[in-house]
Amino acid sequence: MKPDVEMSLADxxxxxxxxxxxxxxxxTVATALCGIFYEELLxxxxxxxxxxxxxxxxxESPAAPEAxxxxxxxxxxxxxxxxRLGMNSSAGEVARIPPPRLIQGGPLSAYxxxxxxxxxxxxxxxxxxxxxxxxxxxxxxxxxxxRRFVYTYGPASLLLFLGGGAAFYWLLLPIFLSALMSPxxxxxxxxxxxxxxxxxxxxxxxxxxVMALVCGVxxxxxxxxxxxxxxxxxxxxxxxxxxxxxxxxxxIVAAVITPTVDPFSMTVVAVxxxxxxxxxxxxxxxxxxxxxxxxxxxxxxEMGG
Numbered sequence: 001m002k003p004d005v006e007m008s009l010a011d012x013x014x015x016x017x018x019x020x021x022x023x024x025x026x027x028t029v030a031t032a033l034c035g036i037f038y039e040e041l042l043x044x045x046x047x048x049x050x051x052x053x054x055x056x057x058x059x060e061s062p063a064a065p066e067a068x069x070x071x072x073x074x075x076x077x078x079x080x081x082x083x084r085l086g087m088n089s090s091a092g093e094v095a096r097i098p099p100p101r102l103i104q105g106g107p108l109s110a111y112x113x114x115x116x117x118x119x120x121x122x123x124x125x126x127x128x129x130x131x132x133x134x135x136x137x138x139x140x141x142x143x144x145x146x147r148r149f150v151y152t153y154g155p156a157s158l159l160l161f162l163g164g165g166a167a168f169y170w171l172l173l174p175i176f177l178s179a180l181m182s183p184x185x186x187x188x189x190x191x192x193x194x195x196x197x198x199x200x201x202x203x204x205x206x207x208x209x210v211m212a213l214v215c216g217v218x219x220x221x222x223x224x225x226x227x228x229x230x231x232x233x234x235x236x237x238x239x240x241x242x243x244x245x246x247x248x249x250x251x252i253v254a255a256v257i258t259p260t261v262d263p264f265s266m267t268v269v270a271v272x273x274x275x276x277x278x279x280x281x282x283x284x285x286x287x288x289x290x291x292x293x294x295x296x297x298x299x300x301x302e303m304g305g
Contacts, residue, residue, distance in 0.1 A: 026130060101198045167215060168211055225283070243277075246277060254270035
C-alpha cells in the first residue's frame with residue numbers, strides 16, 4: 001500500500017475495496033471449510049450437553065466394594081429381567097433420567113443452525129486474516145504511538161476474547177446446562193421421571209452463541225481497565241478507590257447474565273469477573289510505574305546533558 005500522502009481519495013476507495021474483497025474471500029473459504037466438517041463442529045458443540053446430563057445422573061453415594069464375577073453375572077441377569085418387565089432395580093429407586101436430546105423443531109431449523117454455525121465459526125477461524133486486512137488498510141495512516149497501541153492491544157484483545165469463549169465452553173456451559181435441566185429432572189410420578197429435559201436445537205445454539213459472546217466480552221475487562229487508566233479517562237487511583245462499588249456492580253451483572261437463579265452459578269460467574277478487574281488494576285499499576293521510571297530516566301538524561 002502506498003503512503004497515505006501519495007494516495008488520492010479514489011486510490012483509498014480502491015484499496016478499501018480490495019481489502020474488503022480479500023477479507024470476504026478468506027471468510028468464504030473458512031466458512032466452506034467449516035461446512036465440510038459441520039458434523040464434527042456440531043458434535044463439539046453438543047458434547048457439553050452430554051456432560052451436563054452425566055453430571056445430573058451421577059450417583060452421589062460412595063462407591064460400593066467391587067463385586068465378584070459371579071455377583072456381577074447375577075446383577076446383569078436381574079437387570080435384564082427388570083428391563084423386560086419395565087421395573088426399577090429396587091423398590092425405592094427412581095428410574096434413571098432418560099438422556100435428553102436436541103429437538104430439530106421447524107422444517108428449516110437444521111439448515112438455519114448449520115448455516116449460522118458455519119458462518120460464526122468461519123468468522124472465528126478467519127479473524128486473523130480479516131484483522132490483517134483491516135490493519136493493512138488503516139495501519140499506514142496511524143502515528144507511531146498509535147501503531148504501538150494497536151500492536152499491544154490488538155493481539156491481546158483477540159486472545160482474551162477467545163479465552164473467554166473457551167472458558168465458557170469447557171467450564172461454565174456444563175454447569176449451566178446441568179442447573180437448567182435439574183429442576184424438571186426432579187419431577188417424578190410413580191417412580192418415573194416424566195418431564196423431558198430436551199431443548200430445541202435453535203434455542204440451544206442461540207444460548208451457547210450468546211453466552212460465549214458475553215463471556216468473550218467479559219474477558220476484555222483487564223484491557224478495558226488498562227485502557228481507561230492509560231488514557232487518563234479514569235485515573236488509576238479512582239478505579240482503585242471505587243473497587244467496592246464496582247464489585248457490587250459486577251455481582252449484579254453476574255446475577256443478570258447467569259441463566260439460573262442458584263447462588264453457586266452466580267458465584268461461578270461473579271468471581272472471574274472480580275479477578276479480571278483486579279488483573280486489570282495490576283496491569284494498569286505496572287504500566288504506570290514503568291511510565292514513571294521512563295520519565296525519571298528521561299529527565300535525568302536531560303539534566304545530565
